[in-house]
Amino acid sequence: MRNKYTDLKTRGSANSGFTLIELIIVMALVSLVVSVAVPASVGMYGRYRASLGAEKVLLFMSEMQREAFTSGQGIKVDAVEGTLTVKGNAYPIDGTFSSIDGSIVFFENGTTSGGTVTVYVEGYAYYVVITPPFGGMVLTETNT
Numbered sequence: 001m002r003n004k005y006t007d008l009k010t011r012g013s014a015n016s017g018f019t020l021i022e023l024i025i026v027m028a029l030v031s032l033v034v035s036v037a038v039p040a041s042v043g044m045y046g047r048y049r050a051s052l053g054a055e056k057v058l059l060f061m062s063e064m065q066r067e068a069f070t071s072g073q074g075i076k077v078d079a080v081e082g083t084l085t086v087k088g089n090a091y092p093i094d095g096t097f098s099s100i101d102g103s104i105v106f107f108e109n110g111t112t113s114g115g116t117v118t119v120y121v122e123g124y125a126y127y128v129v130i131t132p133p134f135g136g137m138v139l140t141e142t143n144t
Contacts, residue, residue, distance in 0.1 A: 046122060051141070053096045054119045054126035058139050060084060060093060061104070061117065061128060065135050068106035075106045079117070096121050104130055111135065118142075 018026075061077065064086065068075040075086055082097035083090045097120040104115040114132030118125060125142040 047124060050121040050124040051126070051139075053093065053121035054124075054128070054139055054141075056093045057084070057096055057098055057117060057119045057126075058128045058137055060091060061130060062137060065106045065110070065112060068108055069110040072108045074108050077104045077106070082120075084117075106135065 064075050064077055077100070078085045079098045079100040080090070082099065083092045084098050084100075085091065099118045100115060102115060103113075104117070105113040107113075111133040112130055112135040114130050114135070116130070117128040119128060120126075127138075127140050127142060129138045129140065130136070131138075
């Protein structure tokens, strides 16, 4: 015998869940979002890693400035074959290729001659600009 309670119970179980079409549409939308988001994320991660390498060069230059001031001796930084050098000693920074037009000198009184270090990392190029006389340092990405 049928009553209104058994009709609701039967009707509710027959209509519960998603149809195959609804699942296919949701899967298509999710795959569309993922196909757009993943390449953008990979590119951002590569740029992030490259900027970390350039920041290591900036930190190295800052350390040389501090060392010149605390030791009371001037320090001259050059770039030879893509590696930063101080007094003929090479200081390679993993994954980076650095160049300097001329030399950058940090004087014992905390001032500097200033200059620009061009840093190439994983296909990206950055400038570490050191402004004389007080040695303010700025890291910028080039448009290459």
